[in-house]
Amino acid sequence: MEIINLKKVDQTLYVETLENGLTIYxxxxxxxxxxxxxFVCKYGSVDTEFKIGKKEYKVSDGIAHFLEHVNFQISDDVSAEELFKKYGSYINAYTSYDQTVxxxxxxxxIKKNLNLLLDYVQNDYFTEKxxxxxxxxxIEExxxxxxxxxxxxxxxGKKALFIRNKKDRMIVGEEEDVKGISLDEVKLVHKVFYNPSNMFLVVTGNFKVKDVIETVRSNQNNKRFEKYNVKKIHHKEPLExxxxxxxxxxxxxxxxxAIISYKIDREKYKDIEDIELNYYxxxxxxxxxxxxxxxYEELKEKNMISNMRSSADIDDNIIVISIYIISDKVREVINIVKNKIKNMTMNExxxxxxxxxxxxxxxxxxxxMESTTCRIIKQLISYGKIYDNLYDIYNGININKANEIMNKLNFDNESTVILEKQ
Amino acid sequence: MKGEIIKLDNYTINYIKTNNFKNCQIQFVFKEKLKVNTITCNSLLLDFLVYSSYNYPTRRELRNKLEYLYNSNIYGKIFKIGENLFHEYDLYFLNPKYCDKNYMDEVVKLFSEIIFNPNFDNGDYSKKAFEICKNNYRDYLISLKESPAEYAIKRSVMIFGEESLTGITIDGYLEELEKLTIGDLKKEYDVLLNNTECYIYIIGNINKKQIVNCVNKYFKGIKINKNNNNLYIHNKERKEVLYLEEKSSVKQDTLVIFYNLELDSKKEKNIDAIIFNYIFGAGGLTSKLYDKVREKHSLCYVIYSAINCYDNYLYIYAGINKKDKELCMKLIDECLEEMINGDFTIGDIKDSVKALKNAFKNITNSSESALNYRFYIDFCENYEIEDRISLLEKVTKEDIIKVAKKVKKNMVFLLCGDDEDGNN
Incomplete structure (x- = not known):
């Protein structure tokens, strides 16, 4: 077992990887x-194309979310929630672009609950009914x-921005996608991606580490999983x-x-890790x-905005920066924001x-607990590892590097979406 | 979590010392009589107070100071329970052990600045802050319709309680907002400090002597006016159920059904009704409504019921397709009939008790929920968590049926699109 001391925040993370590839945090x-x-499966709404060996597969949009729903049905008469309610536990699930949780x-x-969780998620009972x-x-969702x-x-905003990236689609799919999903697709995705080596378990709160490891190991030792040589197909997104x-x-x-979004080339920042770049x-x-x-203050004083928010994301080869505006004078504000983004400043x-x-x-x-769990999942999904030195990363940043990063940003690839009443 | 009561000259402090959290919280609660004609003014006053202060006269200056103080945060909220209006101001700050030496002193001083040194009589700064808060408030009221579910529930409460204080919306009213001046806010501020009850709650790993010193040093004296307003509001039953339909540009139709639910005792309100509601419609993926309307008939994605034991009502919310409205209402009626007829098992009660015990244990997992619950014990006749858990275990099937029999349908509200299916 690996023991990771999360520096300067008084927390210890224990990590155990089982023989079948399932890692417990x-x-x-x-x-x-x-x-x-x-219990996290590294399969989300954008993963609709993949290869097993040399054969390529394409499944319906919305399939990851659909599978999340039907996975709750354990048999014709029994659903997962009925089993958990005997212990007073609350269960739920969600699907995002790159994971199902x-x-x-x-x-x-906790031992019973762990067994139930592992069993129902890994159970492959799916029927036409x-x-x-x-x-x-x-469809109502x-x-x-x-x-x-x-x-x-x-x-x-995503539809206007992306050309090949599937984040421009609803995670739940469109009504027509949902209507078209088949039993075979559900079975295929579950069989291929709900494999312990493509999943991980995060446990936070009040428990004994030894209990969790023993329970999960014993549960997984009783099961056999076929491992597939699967590769997700994600098309390279152009800068345009x-x-x-x-x-x-x-x-x-x-x-x-309105939402104004920019695509920026990630390649320009080769010397800096995603987590640090994102933070800067x-x-x-x-x-x-x-x-x-x-x-923000100037726009508020002139009664030009109701609200304004910004975000930065790194998506493989692309950095996406977005500014979201709510305003009665939305077109004027768009011009002001577009001017500002090209003339950003920072002081000490x-x-x-x-x-x-x-x-x-x-x-x-x-x-x-939820925030801690989200942080662990985010690091594993987005960065592929746990950072034990987040405090030092945050504390170690400096204004010179921030200015260097800021000055290299190129805002030529821009898209704007305006939503208003007739 | 039980606290220690500290009585000072001007304040009574409920102090909960715990090292369970990395953050700390100080809460100021003012309590006064709920009045229709001042609700909008009080809401705007709250926004105005937390927006800036005399010495931090712009939002930016205040935000900057809070961020500098390790992202401390000051929030305000206004809410009503029965005939009472509560103004709550909260300061969230980091456990001082992670911070600079004078940190605690600085954050409490800033909190005091917000409550006791508002941005009145500060020339252009006051005018600007007032206008910005008014604009923000106006935008909020105008935008309410953009959230169909929230809008439908709020509309329904107003219609259900139009003849009582239940129908007063805590959001306030646009037409009243337009008339308000900064002078009106000053008058209400004067009422707040001189004609209400005031309480302080503190939770976190904070030294008692230090916090008492800070309160004595920074919090000004106020005049307390004890008020004994009713905690409960009674709404008349309708002889005939009211059916209302409102057209909107929605993509999914919203069905809200309101019921009178006159509950008698403290136990019935806080124990029996909670279990009834859990089995009926609040128990997430296992409730009767969820099972019948969603799982067995696939008519909706969201359906739930909620109880307000102070205004004595229960409502059901469902996001549906208008064409399914009649079937949906029939199924809901069947679920209620099953509850009245005792068509649920002892196992259902036991499962609900286990789930509620789990939920109650979660309360002490955060400083915020622990303080909120303490508030309900002190002001709203609720039980200590341990007592509540022990009373849950004693609830019988008859207790739940008794609650079910008190549920009387009052009105049905449908927010829908323009075509036959309710679409646009």
Missing amino acids: MLPNNKISTYYLN YEVDGSNN TIAKEKGII VRRDKNDINRRIYLE VEKSLVEIVDNRVEIPK LSLILKCNFSASSLL SDFVRNRRASIANLIYGYDD
Whole structure:
């Protein structure tokens, strides 16, 4: 077992990898009275094309989320929730672009709960009946998501930005995608991707490390998994944007919204790891566009914005920077933001202040099991490893490097989406 | 988590010392009588107070100071329970052991600045802050319709409780907002400091002597006016169920059903009704509503029920397709009938008790939820967590049926699109 001391935040992470490839990440906190289990499959909504050996497969959009739903059905008559309710545990699941996560929140019988979690997620009971039943429910979920105007602006922003990246589609799929999903597809994806070597387990809260390892090992030793030589196919995203301007009329909009996004070449920053680069970019944006920035204050004083947010993401070869605006004067604000992004500035005091805030957030996060678990999952999915020195990474950044990164940013590849009432 | 009561000249402090968390929290609670004509002003006052202060006269200056203090945060919220209006101000800050020597002193001083040194009489700064807060508030009210589920529930509460204080929306009213001046805010601020009850809650790994010194040093004296307002509001039952439909540009239709639910005792409100609701519609993936409407008939993705034991109502929310409305309502009626007829098992009760015990244990996992729960014990006649868990174990099937029989349908509200299916 590997023991990782998370430096300067008083936390210890225990890591055990089983013979079948399943890795368990355990972060105990016995000051609280409950535990939180997350069983993560490294398969998400964008993974609809893959190769097994030389054969290529293409499955429906929305399949990862659909599988998450039907996986709860253990047999014709029994669903997962019925088993967990005997222990008072709360279960749920969610699907994102690159992962599917099954959660259990419990306060007793951790061994039973672990066994149930592993068994139901790895169980491959799927029938035409369960598939048909779930379609009606998921179609209502699709409609619920479409009811959300804020989801729409983000989705439209991705559609305008991406050419080959599948993040420009709804995680749940469109109604037609859901209707078209077949039993064979569900079985195939479960068989190939719900393999212990493509999954990991995160346990946080009140538990004994030894109990967890023994229980999971014993459970997995009783099962046999066929291992597939599978490779996900993700197409390289070009730097160009799909559309530079999209104007949408939607009568549900009360205050107009816009999203301005930029694609930037990741290759320019070869000497810096994703986690550090992401952190620098977030700080740069925060200093220039957050509620504590000068621009935000000026726009508020002139009653030009209702709200404004920014974000930075790294997606393989592309850095995506987005500014989200809610404003009655949305077109004027877009021009101001476009001008500002090309003339961003940082001063020492802004930088030091934001660094202190980030360090504090790092420490605050460990008070909360969900936040701690999300942090572990995020590192494993996005960066492929656990960082034991986040505090030092945050504390070690400096304004010269931030300025260097900022000055290399190129904002030529830009797309804007505007959503407003007729 | 039980706290220690510290009585000072001006304040009573409920102090919970714990090393369970890496953060600390100080909470100021003001309690006054809920009044229709001042709700909008009070909401705007709260926004104004947490937006800036006399010595930090812009949002940016205040945010910068908070970020410098290791991203401390100050929030305010206003809410009503029965005939009471509560103003709550919270300071969240890092355990001082991770910070500079004078950190604790500095954060408490800043919190005091927010409450006791507002941005009134500060020339252009006051005017600007007032206008920005008013604009923010207006945008919030205008945007409410962009969240169909939230809007449908809020509309339903207003219609259900139109003849009582239940119908007063804590969001306030646009037409009243437009009339408000900074002078109106000052008057309400004066009421807040001189004509309400005030309490302080503190949780975290903080030295008692240090916190008492800080309170004595920075928190000004206020005049306490004890008020004994009713905690419960009674709403009339309707002779005939009211059916309302509102058109909107929604992609999914929203069904909200309101019921009167007059609960009698402290136990019935905080124990029996909670188990009834868990089995009926609040128990997530295992409730009767979820099982019948979603799992067996695939009519929705979300369906749940919620109880407000202070306003004596229960409501059901479901995101559906308009064409399924009648079937959905029929199935909901069947679920309620099953509860009234005792068509649930002792095993269902035991499972609910286990789940609720788990949920109650989760309360002490964060400083915020621990303090919130302490508030409900002190102000809202709730039980200590341990007592509540022990009472849950004693609930009988008859207790639950008794609650079910009190559920009386009052109104049905459908927010839907324009075509036959409710689509646009």
